Amino acid sequence: EAQVTQNPRYLITVTGKKLTVTCSQNMNHEYMSWYRQDPGLGLRQIYYSMNVEVTDKGDVPEGYKVSRKEKRNFPLILESPSPNQTSLYFCASSLTGENQPQHFGDGTRLSIL
Amino acid sequence: DAKTTQPPSMDCAEGRAANLPCNHSTISGNEYVYWYRQIHSQGPQYIIHGLKNNETNEMASLIITEDRKSSTLILPHATLRDTAVYYCIVRGPNFGNEKLTFGTGTRLTIIP
Numbered sequence: 001e002a003q004v005t006q007n008p009r010y011l012i013t014v015t016g017k018k019l020t021v022t023c024s025q026n027m028n029h030e031y032m033s034w035y036r037q038d039p040g041l042g043l044r045q046i047y048y049s050m051n052v053e054v055t056d057k058g059d060v061p062e063g064y065k066v067s068r069k070e071k072r073n074f075p076l077i078l079e080s081p082s083p084n085q086t087s088l089y090f091c092a093s094s095l096t097g098e099n100q101p102q103h104f105g106d107g108t109r110l111s112i113l
Numbered sequence: 114d115a116k117t118t119q120p121p122s123m124d125c126a127e128g129r130a131a132n133l134p135c136n137h138s139t140i141s142g143n144e145y146v147y148w149y150r151q152i153h154s155q156g157p158q159y160i161i162h163g164l165k166n167n168e169t170n171e172m173a174s175l176i177i178t179e180d181r182k183s184s185t186l187i188l189p190h191a192t193l194r195d196t197a198v199y200y201c202i203v204r205g206p207n208f209g210n211e212k213l214t215f216g217t218g219t220r221l222t223i224i225p
Contacts, residue, residue: 101159
């Protein structure tokens, strides 16, 4: 089944403790992206990647890192999480080129205490 | 990408057709209309997209007016599982960042 898989689905952790949210897709998509969703603010893009070893900042990249060593994986790294990074996170992927629909993972709910 | 306007909420009886409107009066000639939905904090789900012709797939139909300034998403036989927030997004061909910009959407509630 074609899908985007995120792990973990839920995480409660403390300020400053490094964490990684994994994202994997099995559709051979070139493009991958991370969004966060907060009440009243909608979905905001954090980082994106056009292909392997190519990443770029989205609208709210501060406090996050990403890597794209393999086409299927696009982990989101919080080196020193803070409470303002408490949010619902989504990974998405698509083919590149004109008018390709995006596929989203089921989300990761992070709580930083 | 052009701005869209959607009603904040709608109700529809189960089994009936749900018609969700979207205004995009500033749409330009090469911009497509996309519809996604989000069911209670799950990941957004792609539904359908179109340029100027009406489109239909297994989930829904998309009707775009001749002047392309508005469109309607039609769920032909709504079920309780169609209760979700529906987002209308207008975007042009983009060979760079494929970022989607979600507005506030329409919260559709299917009534038993």
